[in-house]
Amino acid sequence: MKVGRRRLVAGNWKMNGSLAANERLLDALKAGLKPVAGLEFAVFAPFPYLAAISSLLSGSFIGWGAQDVSEHDVGAYTGEVSGSMLREFGCRYVLVGHSERRQLFGEVDMQVAAKFAAAQRHGLIPILCVGETLEQRELGATEVVVGRQLDAVLDLTGIVALKNAVVAYEPVWAIGTGKNASPDQAQAVHAFIRERLALRSKEIADAVTLLYGGSVKASNAAELFTQPDVDGGLIGGASLIADDFLAICKSAENA
Numbered sequence: 001m002k003v004g005r006r007r008l009v010a011g012n013w014k015m016n017g018s019l020a021a022n023e024r025l026l027d028a029l030k031a032g033l034k035p036v037a038g039l040e041f042a043v044f045a046p047f048p049y050l051a052a053i054s055s056l057l058s059g060s061f062i063g064w065g066a067q068d069v070s071e072h073d074v075g076a077y078t079g080e081v082s083g084s085m086l087r088e089f090g091c092r093y094v095l096v097g098h099s100e101r102r103q104l105f106g107e108v109d110m111q112v113a114a115k116f117a118a119a120q121r122h123g124l125i126p127i128l129c130v131g132e133t134l135e136q137r138e139l140g141a142t143e144v145v146v147g148r149q150l151d152a153v154l155d156l157t158g159i160v161a162l163k164n165a166v167v168a169y170e171p172v173w174a175i176g177t178g179k180n181a182s183p184d185q186a187q188a189v190h191a192f193i194r195e196r197l198a199l200r201s202k203e204i205a206d207a208v209t210l211l212y213g214g215s216v217k218a219s220n221a222a223e224l225f226t227q228p229d230v231d232g233g234l235i236g237g238a239s240l241i242a243d244d245f246l247a248i249c250k251s252a253e254n255a
Protein backbone atom coordinates (compact mmCIF):
# COMPACT_ATOMS: atom_id res chain seq x y z
CA MET A 1 0.00 0.00 0.00
CA LYS A 2 1.29 3.44 -0.84
CA VAL A 3 -0.29 5.77 1.68
CA GLY A 4 1.26 9.21 1.40
CA ARG A 5 3.20 8.52 -1.78
CA ARG A 6 2.40 10.21 -5.07
CA ARG A 7 1.22 7.61 -7.57
CA LEU A 8 1.56 8.00 -11.31
CA VAL A 9 0.59 6.20 -14.49
CA ALA A 10 2.51 7.55 -17.48
CA GLY A 11 2.42 6.66 -21.15
CA ASN A 12 5.69 6.66 -23.08
CA TRP A 13 4.67 7.09 -26.70
CA LYS A 14 8.26 6.57 -27.91
CA MET A 15 8.69 7.67 -31.56
CA ASN A 16 5.03 7.18 -32.46
CA GLY A 17 2.14 9.47 -33.24
CA SER A 18 0.95 12.15 -35.61
CA LEU A 19 -0.95 15.38 -34.98
CA ALA A 20 -4.25 13.69 -35.84
CA ALA A 21 -3.56 10.43 -33.96
CA ASN A 22 -2.39 12.32 -30.86
CA GLU A 23 -5.51 14.42 -30.83
CA ARG A 24 -7.73 11.33 -31.09
CA LEU A 25 -5.82 9.60 -28.30
CA LEU A 26 -5.90 12.62 -25.99
CA ASP A 27 -9.61 13.18 -26.65
CA ALA A 28 -10.26 9.59 -25.59
CA LEU A 29 -8.11 9.98 -22.46
CA LYS A 30 -9.80 13.24 -21.50
CA ALA A 31 -13.20 11.60 -21.91
CA GLY A 32 -12.24 8.40 -20.09
CA LEU A 33 -10.16 9.60 -17.13
CA LYS A 34 -11.40 11.36 -14.06
CA PRO A 35 -9.27 12.99 -11.37
CA VAL A 36 -8.33 10.64 -8.54
CA ALA A 37 -6.82 11.98 -5.32
CA GLY A 38 -3.14 11.07 -5.02
CA LEU A 39 -2.93 9.57 -8.52
CA GLU A 40 -1.53 11.42 -11.55
CA PHE A 41 -1.66 10.60 -15.23
CA ALA A 42 0.79 11.80 -17.86
CA VAL A 43 1.87 11.23 -21.44
CA PHE A 44 5.41 11.45 -22.83
CA ALA A 45 5.40 12.59 -26.43
CA PRO A 46 8.09 13.22 -29.06
CA PHE A 47 9.46 16.79 -28.95
CA PRO A 48 7.68 18.21 -32.03
CA TYR A 49 4.26 17.40 -30.57
CA LEU A 50 4.74 19.10 -27.21
CA ALA A 51 3.37 22.45 -28.37
CA ALA A 52 0.16 20.89 -29.68
CA ILE A 53 -0.15 18.73 -26.57
CA SER A 54 0.25 21.67 -24.23
CA SER A 55 -2.73 23.28 -25.94
CA LEU A 56 -4.81 20.06 -26.19
CA LEU A 57 -4.25 19.33 -22.49
CA SER A 58 -4.42 22.89 -21.24
CA GLY A 59 -6.73 23.03 -18.22
CA SER A 60 -6.79 19.23 -17.99
CA PHE A 61 -5.51 17.26 -15.00
CA ILE A 62 -3.46 15.06 -17.37
CA GLY A 63 0.21 16.02 -17.33
CA TRP A 64 2.73 15.72 -20.12
CA GLY A 65 6.43 15.35 -20.46
CA ALA A 66 9.30 14.75 -22.85
CA GLN A 67 11.25 11.56 -23.45
CA ASP A 68 14.70 13.09 -23.08
CA VAL A 69 16.49 16.34 -22.18
CA SER A 70 19.94 17.71 -22.84
CA GLU A 71 22.41 17.82 -20.01
CA HIS A 72 23.40 21.27 -21.34
CA ASP A 73 21.40 24.44 -20.74
CA VAL A 74 22.09 26.46 -23.90
CA GLY A 75 24.51 26.78 -26.79
CA ALA A 76 26.18 24.92 -29.63
CA TYR A 77 24.59 21.49 -29.17
CA THR A 78 22.85 20.89 -32.50
CA GLY A 79 19.84 18.61 -32.21
CA GLU A 80 19.55 18.89 -28.43
CA VAL A 81 16.58 20.21 -26.45
CA SER A 82 17.14 21.95 -23.12
CA GLY A 83 15.15 21.76 -19.92
CA SER A 84 14.17 25.44 -20.16
CA MET A 85 12.66 24.79 -23.61
CA LEU A 86 10.61 21.91 -22.22
CA ARG A 87 9.38 24.10 -19.37
CA GLU A 88 8.12 26.61 -21.91
CA PHE A 89 5.77 23.93 -23.24
CA GLY A 90 4.40 23.21 -19.79
CA CYS A 91 6.21 19.91 -19.37
CA ARG A 92 6.02 18.69 -15.81
CA TYR A 93 8.09 15.55 -16.25
CA VAL A 94 10.94 14.26 -18.38
CA LEU A 95 12.27 10.74 -18.81
CA VAL A 96 16.00 10.32 -18.26
CA GLY A 97 18.01 7.20 -18.95
CA HIS A 98 15.32 5.19 -20.71
CA SER A 99 16.92 1.90 -21.69
CA GLU A 100 16.48 2.70 -25.38
CA ARG A 101 18.58 5.86 -24.83
CA ARG A 102 21.16 3.86 -22.93
CA GLN A 103 21.29 0.94 -25.36
CA LEU A 104 20.71 2.53 -28.77
CA PHE A 105 22.29 5.94 -28.20
CA GLY A 106 25.11 5.02 -25.86
CA GLU A 107 24.02 7.07 -22.85
CA VAL A 108 26.20 6.20 -19.89
CA ASP A 109 25.39 6.55 -16.20
CA MET A 110 27.25 9.87 -15.80
CA GLN A 111 25.39 11.41 -18.72
CA VAL A 112 22.06 10.19 -17.38
CA ALA A 113 22.96 11.74 -14.02
CA ALA A 114 23.82 15.03 -15.74
CA LYS A 115 20.46 14.97 -17.55
CA PHE A 116 18.68 14.30 -14.26
CA ALA A 117 20.41 17.35 -12.73
CA ALA A 118 19.61 19.50 -15.80
CA ALA A 119 15.93 18.57 -15.60
CA GLN A 120 15.77 19.67 -11.98
CA ARG A 121 17.66 22.91 -12.69
CA HIS A 122 14.75 23.84 -14.93
CA GLY A 123 11.96 22.81 -12.60
CA LEU A 124 11.13 19.53 -14.33
CA ILE A 125 10.53 16.30 -12.44
CA PRO A 126 12.92 13.68 -13.82
CA ILE A 127 11.74 10.11 -14.13
CA LEU A 128 14.96 8.16 -13.80
CA CYS A 129 14.72 4.83 -15.65
CA VAL A 130 16.86 1.97 -14.37
CA GLY A 131 16.93 -1.71 -15.18
CA GLU A 132 19.02 -4.71 -16.11
CA THR A 133 19.34 -6.70 -19.32
CA LEU A 134 18.37 -10.36 -19.48
CA GLU A 135 22.02 -11.36 -19.48
CA GLN A 136 22.68 -9.30 -16.35
CA ARG A 137 19.65 -10.83 -14.62
CA GLU A 138 20.75 -14.33 -15.53
CA LEU A 139 24.21 -13.58 -14.12
CA GLY A 140 22.56 -12.51 -10.86
CA ALA A 141 23.73 -8.92 -11.39
CA THR A 142 20.38 -7.10 -11.24
CA GLU A 143 21.11 -5.33 -7.96
CA VAL A 144 24.66 -4.43 -8.98
CA VAL A 145 23.43 -2.83 -12.20
CA VAL A 146 20.43 -1.04 -10.72
CA GLY A 147 22.48 0.06 -7.70
CA ARG A 148 25.17 1.49 -9.98
CA GLN A 149 22.59 3.36 -12.07
CA LEU A 150 21.05 4.87 -8.92
CA ASP A 151 24.38 5.74 -7.31
CA ALA A 152 25.55 7.65 -10.39
CA VAL A 153 22.67 10.05 -9.89
CA LEU A 154 22.88 10.17 -6.10
CA ASP A 155 26.62 10.84 -6.16
CA LEU A 156 26.09 13.81 -8.48
CA THR A 157 22.94 15.34 -7.01
CA GLY A 158 22.70 14.04 -3.45
CA ILE A 159 19.73 12.19 -2.01
CA VAL A 160 17.72 15.38 -1.45
CA ALA A 161 17.23 15.60 -5.22
CA LEU A 162 15.12 12.43 -4.98
CA LYS A 163 12.48 14.42 -3.10
CA ASN A 164 11.40 15.80 -6.43
CA ALA A 165 11.95 12.89 -8.75
CA VAL A 166 10.48 9.55 -9.71
CA VAL A 167 12.33 6.28 -10.32
CA ALA A 168 11.06 3.79 -12.91
CA TYR A 169 12.29 0.22 -12.74
CA GLU A 170 12.19 -1.04 -16.31
CA PRO A 171 13.91 -4.38 -16.84
CA VAL A 172 15.29 -4.20 -20.37
CA TRP A 173 14.14 -7.75 -21.10
CA ALA A 174 10.55 -6.74 -20.39
CA ILE A 175 10.36 -3.61 -22.53
CA GLY A 176 8.32 -4.15 -25.67
CA THR A 177 8.75 -7.92 -25.43
CA GLY A 178 5.33 -8.85 -24.09
CA LYS A 179 7.11 -10.57 -21.19
CA ASN A 180 6.56 -8.54 -18.02
CA ALA A 181 8.40 -9.02 -14.75
CA SER A 182 6.25 -11.08 -12.42
CA PRO A 183 4.71 -9.08 -9.57
CA ASP A 184 7.20 -10.75 -7.18
CA GLN A 185 10.17 -9.91 -9.39
CA ALA A 186 9.04 -6.30 -9.71
CA GLN A 187 8.38 -5.98 -5.97
CA ALA A 188 11.80 -7.45 -5.11
CA VAL A 189 13.67 -4.89 -7.22
CA HIS A 190 11.46 -2.03 -6.04
CA ALA A 191 12.18 -2.99 -2.44
CA PHE A 192 15.90 -3.09 -3.28
CA ILE A 193 15.70 0.41 -4.81
CA ARG A 194 14.02 1.75 -1.69
CA GLU A 195 16.65 0.07 0.52
CA ARG A 196 19.45 1.53 -1.59
CA LEU A 197 17.99 5.03 -1.26
CA ALA A 198 17.41 4.44 2.47
CA LEU A 199 21.16 4.03 2.94
CA ARG A 200 21.25 7.81 2.36
CA SER A 201 17.83 8.86 3.75
CA LYS A 202 15.09 6.56 4.96
CA GLU A 203 12.58 9.39 4.96
CA ILE A 204 13.21 10.20 1.30
CA ALA A 205 13.35 6.52 0.33
CA ASP A 206 9.95 5.91 1.91
CA ALA A 207 8.41 8.87 0.07
CA VAL A 208 9.82 8.43 -3.43
CA THR A 209 7.47 7.26 -6.16
CA LEU A 210 8.65 4.04 -7.84
CA LEU A 211 7.09 3.01 -11.14
CA TYR A 212 7.28 -0.34 -12.85
CA GLY A 213 7.61 -0.44 -16.66
CA GLY A 214 7.93 -3.33 -19.07
CA SER A 215 5.03 -4.92 -20.97
CA VAL A 216 2.36 -3.63 -18.61
CA LYS A 217 -1.04 -4.51 -20.04
CA ALA A 218 -4.62 -4.26 -18.88
CA SER A 219 -4.41 -7.94 -17.93
CA ASN A 220 -1.37 -7.68 -15.62
CA ALA A 221 -1.54 -4.08 -14.34
CA ALA A 222 -3.69 -4.71 -11.27
CA GLU A 223 -1.41 -7.36 -9.82
CA LEU A 224 1.71 -5.29 -10.46
CA PHE A 225 0.23 -2.09 -9.04
CA THR A 226 -0.92 -3.72 -5.82
CA GLN A 227 2.65 -4.67 -4.85
CA PRO A 228 3.63 -2.68 -1.76
CA ASP A 229 6.55 -0.83 -3.36
CA VAL A 230 5.03 -0.29 -6.80
CA ASP A 231 3.47 3.18 -7.02
CA GLY A 232 2.29 3.09 -10.61
CA GLY A 233 3.56 2.34 -14.07
CA LEU A 234 5.43 3.60 -17.10
CA ILE A 235 3.58 2.19 -20.06
CA GLY A 236 4.96 1.94 -23.60
CA GLY A 237 3.04 0.07 -26.30
CA ALA A 238 -0.24 -0.12 -24.42
CA SER A 239 -0.30 3.65 -23.91
CA LEU A 240 -0.90 4.14 -27.63
CA ILE A 241 -4.26 2.37 -27.50
CA ALA A 242 -6.79 4.46 -25.61
CA ASP A 243 -8.88 1.59 -24.25
CA ASP A 244 -5.81 -0.30 -23.05
CA PHE A 245 -4.27 2.73 -21.37
CA LEU A 246 -7.59 3.64 -19.75
CA ALA A 247 -7.95 0.11 -18.39
CA ILE A 248 -4.42 0.29 -16.95
CA CYS A 249 -5.20 3.66 -15.34
CA LYS A 250 -8.35 2.13 -13.86
CA SER A 251 -6.27 -0.66 -12.30
CA ALA A 252 -4.11 1.99 -10.61
CA GLU A 253 -7.20 3.73 -9.26
CA ASN A 254 -8.25 0.55 -7.53
CA ALA A 255 -4.76 -0.50 -6.34
Ligand code: PEP
Nearest residue numbers: 175176213214215236237
Ligand atom coordinates in the same frame (compact mmCIF):
# COMPACT_ATOMS: atom_id res chain seq x y z
C1 PEP B 1 8.69 1.75 -22.14
O1 PEP B 1 8.94 2.06 -23.29
O2 PEP B 1 9.07 2.48 -21.19
C2 PEP B 1 7.94 0.53 -21.89
C3 PEP B 1 7.76 0.14 -20.66
O3 PEP B 1 7.48 -0.13 -23.00
P1 PEP B 1 6.43 -1.38 -23.04
O4 PEP B 1 5.31 -1.04 -22.07
O5 PEP B 1 5.95 -1.40 -24.45
O6 PEP B 1 7.17 -2.58 -22.62
